Amino acid sequence: MNAITVRGLHKSYGAVSAVNGLDLEVRTGEIFALLGPNGAGKTTTVEILEGFRSRGAGDVEVLGEDPAAPSAAWRGRVGIVLQGTGEFDNLTVREIVHHFAGFYSGADDPDAVIARVGLAEKARARTHALSGGQKRRLDVALGIVGRPELLFLDEPTTGFDPEARREFWELIRDLNAGGTTILLTTHYLDEAEALAARVGVIAGGRLVEVSTPADLGGRQNALPTVRWRDPDGATRQERTATPTALVTRLAEQFGGEVPGLTITRPTLEDIYLRMISTEDPQ
Numbered sequence: 001m002n003a004i005t006v007r008g009l010h011k012s013y014g015a016v017s018a019v020n021g022l023d024l025e026v027r028t029g030e031i032f033a034l035l036g037p038n039g040a041g042k043t044t045t046v047e048i049l050e051g052f053r054s055r056g057a058g059d060v061e062v063l064g065e066d067p068a069a070p071s072a073a074w075r076g077r078v079g080i081v082l083q084g085t086g087e088f089d090n091l092t093v094r095e096i097v098h099h100f101a102g103f104y105s106g107a108d109d110p111d112a113v114i115a116r117v118g119l120a121e122k123a124r125a126r127t128h129a130l131s132g133g134q135k136r137r138l139d140v141a142l143g144i145v146g147r148p149e150l151l152f153l154d155e156p157t158t159g160f161d162p163e164a165r166r167e168f169w170e171l172i173r174d175l176n177a178g179g180t181t182i183l184l185t186t187h188y189l190d191e192a193e194a195l196a197a198r199v200g201v202i203a204g205g206r207l208v209e210v211s212t213p214a215d216l217g218g219r220q221n222a223l224p225t226v227r228w229r230d231p232d233g234a235t236r237q238e239r240t241a242t243p244t245a246l247v248t249r250l251a252e253q254f255g256g257e258v259p260g261l262t263i264t265r266p267t268l269e270d271i272y273l274r275m276i277s278t279e280d281p282q
C-alpha cells in the first residue's frame, strides 16, 4: 500500500516550471529520501503533498486523500516538521509542546515527546535560549506530538554537529520502527544512505530515479578502481572487474608491497553527482 501516490505532477511559478511531470510513490511504513540539487523542485513537491501549495496539474493522493481538499481528520494524521518557531520565543519548551498537543484529539503525552526528542533537561528553558540543534529537536517534537502516520521532514539535520545528527537519526529510526512513514528531503547523501529504504532523485522537476541507496545509478555494479604508484612516482589507475587478479599481478611485479595501493568503488555521492550533472535542468 502507498502512503503517497503522485502522477504527472506539474507546478509553475509564472514562466518558471518548478515541477514538470513528477511521479512518486512512497510505501506505507518506509523511510523515503528525496534528493536533488538546489532548485530541483523538492520543496515545491513536498509543500503540495502537505497541502500547503496548489498544483498546476496531476493526481496526488496522501493517506488516501487529495491534500488540496483534505478532511478535518486528515490534518491530524500528517505530521510536518517546520523550520523555526520564532513566534514562540518567550514560551518554554514544555509550554509550546503542550500548546501544540491541544490541536490534536489523539495527541501523545507532551512530556514523553519532549523526553523522546532529548529535550527533557531543557523542558523549562525558553526557546530563544536553545541551541540550533535543540531548536530543531523542538521542531520535531511539534511535528510528532499528534502521533502522525506520515511525517514530512525537510532537511532535518542542517546545521547539526555529527553527534547530534547520529542521535537524530536514531530518533527517526525509532519513529519509523513504531510505524510512522517518513518522507525526508536532504542534501546529505550519508543521511539518505543511513536512513532511507529507498531514495528518489529529483532533477529539473522530475523524478529521474528511484532505488535503494546501494543500487542507485547502478552503483552495485560499478567497477572498482585500483590505484597504485609506479616506480617513477606516477600514480596509475585501472577500473577492473577482477581487482584481486590485478593486485596479485602488481604484487608479483613489485616483489611484495604495492606502493600507494587503494581499491575503491564509487560512493553514493560520486554516483549522485554524475547523475545530476547529466540531467538537463529543463
Ligand SMILES: Nc1ncnc2c1ncn2[C@@H]1O[C@H](COP(=O)(O)OP(=O)(O)OP(=O)(O)O)[C@@H](O)[C@H]1O
Pocket: 013, 016, 017, 018, 036, 037, 038, 039, 040, 041, 042, 043, 044, 045
Ligand atoms: N514562491 C515561488 N515563486 C517563484 N518561484 C519559485 C517559488 N518557489 C520556488 N520557486 C522556483 O521553483 C524552482 C524549484 O524550487 P524548490 O524550492 O521547489 O526547489 P528545491 O529542490 O526545494 O531546492 P533547495 O534544495 O534549494 O531547497 C526553483 O527554480 C525556484 O526558484
